[in-house]
Amino acid sequence: MWCIGFQKVQEGVTILGDLVLKDKILVYDLARQRIGWADYDCSLSVNVSVTTSKDEYINAGQVRSFSSSQIGNLFRRV
Numbered sequence: 001m002w003c004i005g006f007q008k009v010q011e012g013v014t015i016l017g018d019l020v021l022k023d024k025i026l027v028y029d030l031a032r033q034r035i036g037w038a039d040y041d042c043s044l045s046v047n048v049s050v051t052t053s054k055d056e057y058i059n060a061g062q063v064r065s066f067s068s069s070q071i072g073n074l075f076r077r078v
Contacts, residue, residue, distance in 0.1 A: 025040035040046075 021037070023039060023042055024037045025042075025046060027036045027038075029035070
């Protein structure tokens with residue numbers, strides 16, 4: 001089982017476990033400090049396009065993406 005944890009200094013930890021992440025693809029946008037995920041058939045290969053322009057596209061359907069300021073609020077609701 002794999003889990004992802006998020007923690008800000010002096011705040012509680014939010015852990016997303018295998019039930020939340022099942023059949024999802026995770027996207028890390030380091031330049032904009034965002035993460036996102038979308039429903040995905042994990043038996044398929046993943047095509048990733050990396051670019052230095054303002055837009056970045058991946059072949060993973062509709063990705064839910066959040067800015068770093070929105071991430072804390074999102075995970076408090078999970």
